[in-house]
Amino acid sequence: MIKENLQQIKSQLPEKVTLVAVSKTKPIADIQEAYDAGQRVFGENKIQEMATKYEELPKDIQWHMIGHLQRNKVKYMAHFVDLIHGVDSFKTLLEIEKQAKKHNRVINCLLQARIAQEETKFGLEFSEIKAILDSEEFKQLTNIKVVGLMGMATFTDNTTQIKEEFTSLQNLYDELQPNNSHFTTLSMGMSGDYELAMECGSTMIRIGSSIFGARNYFV
Secondary structure (H helix, E strand, C coil): CHHHHHHHHHCCCCCCCEEEEECCCCCHHHHHHHHHCCCCEEEECCHHHHHHHHHHCCCCCEEEECCCCCHHHHHHCCCCCCEEEEECCHHHHHHHHHHHHHCCCCEEEEEEECCCCCCCCCCECHHHHHHHHHCHHHHCCCCEEEEEEEECCCCCCCHHHHHHHHHHHHHHHHHHHHHCCCCCEEECCCCCCHHHHHHCCCCEEEECHHHHCCCCCCC
């Protein structure tokens, strides 16, 4: 079933859109099944769970950290993580820089913008993102590369609101890209809204339940 779900989703995706299979709480066997079906990019929201899976699964998998980031745990993934989605403070960037340097790596990051109206959503204000990218301290960092932006829309059935939130992030991305040559990625859209996100310019979507089935919250 995982293979069929992947094929169905991928058949809808433009070439420029990367599919991140959100494998959080899912067993190794499910991830291996998706891998065998050709999927190579997987997203986790807990660093230690991702590190365990990294040890047990093929090494050509690209692991994305998509959850809220605890700075004190960055060290557990610094040697292998491919992209960190949810960077929502300059202090977090500094910690990623520090840990990446220890492993002689450059770690790709996305700055998480706050676009949702829900209090529970993390993220930087647009003005804070601009201030970080313009700061001299940021420009001195050598072991991180900010390759774009990430945002999560409000959890609502109001598609007009969701579209407005996605469009606001697309506009910010378009504004910043000319002066940020590494910008290649606009990560927005999940199982419930990825089609709308792609309409609004998303180049990376994060899909879990539509691939693997309902999440197991008791793992």
